[in-house]
Amino acid sequence: MTKPNDSIHTSSREGVQSSEKNEVGGNSGASQGNNASSSIRPPMMPANVRAGQVIGLVEVTGGLGSSIDVSKLADEFSANIETLLPILDTAEMLGLVRVEKGDVYLTEFGSKFQKTSRNKVRLVKDILAKIEPFKTAVELCNQKKSVSAREVSDALLSKGLSWHHSPEMNEALVQALLIHWAIYAKLLKYDGRTGMFELA
């Protein structure tokens, strides 16, 4: 498990730890490619984790008032490690929880997130903008009016960042991440009729 703290972790080592855990789940694995250097790289959102799952995790943890053991969390939601750990990683990446010695704690920001009644994901907009693939998507949208998931995926590949070895699967995973997070956070807007993303 990555080092617990309330800020997003940006070290490549932590990113690699995160990706190694995700590779347990197979296709959802993220890698930093052969060109990964030891320089600090932005963290990568685990694929196949949905905002609703992270919100559910925060609400359950917050509802308990204190911490919850990871194994108990898994029992509570009949979730196996393959499903739960990427969700925990994502929640940690967004500064909502910290994990210490197998226990999950809500951070102060996580507590505020949990108590917000509507549009919770907008609270993490600024943090998301620093996480891939959102960071690259926003950069490209600043350069051009609108971008496709393919363009974002190709740009990430050129940086040595991918979620899947197959370009088609990688594009699909990038598209899903952008739709399921960036629109919720009002970072980007999307038109399914054209398949293009723009700044919100």
Next chain:
Amino acid sequence: MKQPEVDISKQEIEFSQTTEVWKALEIETAKRQEITARGQSDLEIPIISVEHVSLDYRKEKEQLPVLVDVSLTAYKNEFVTITGPSGCGKSSLLRIIAGLSKPTSGVVKFKEQPVTKPTTQIAMIFQNFVLLPWRTALENVMFGLSSRQDLTEEEKKNRALKALDDTGLSGFENVYPGELSGGMKQRVGVARALALEPEVLLMDEPFSSLDNLTAEHLRKEIYSLLINPTSPIQTVLMVSHNVEEIVELSDKVVVLSARPAHVVADLKLDLPRPRNKKSQEFFQWVDKLYSLLA
């Protein structure tokens, strides 16, 4: 001494008039009492009443009873859950309440009027979302308003946009169902129902197709939408087999037996809200329902 002349006729007239007045007052009082009584009973009229509903399926010459003499009521501000073993006919009952199917016998009433066909006053959310994949989220919500001939296209669009915003899907108007997660698809289903501004919301296992964490979050969101004072929804009937979910959400639980299903219990949950899922009382209700279902 001569007695003054009394105009008997006038007295009689006055007396009779007085009598008439008293009679009129009595009638008026009785009317007022009747109106008052009727006014009180207005509050006690169930929004939905299922009266001795039975349902048989016919296969060639064979008749398969599914529901037998099922009766239940749902009043204003009540969240009623119908539960029972898998395959007992819960969803069939909900479809009858929605006017989508006809019972073999018995009647369903909405505010004392028989439900014989679908109505915009009763909206439904399905387990498997049932979204048209070739339409965007906005178009799917607007499709639900297609029966509202009294609304212009602009009004339908505005209602649909508001419903999407209310369900947290602002920004997803032009996204296709195939691009949405399960939780988002169900939100579109909810928005489609809410756009009709119905008085009754029927939910057929609305969270069972979702993973537990997403369902946990969506359950809370939808419940808070329903109890919002600005919501037109007066009554909710839900089918569920998730016991914890039932105890978390419901004011009343109707338990059906295995097929052919009849009502084995009609229970009022007297737990305070918000429901504390870790309280002893919560566990006791969960235990009670499991015992009834087992």
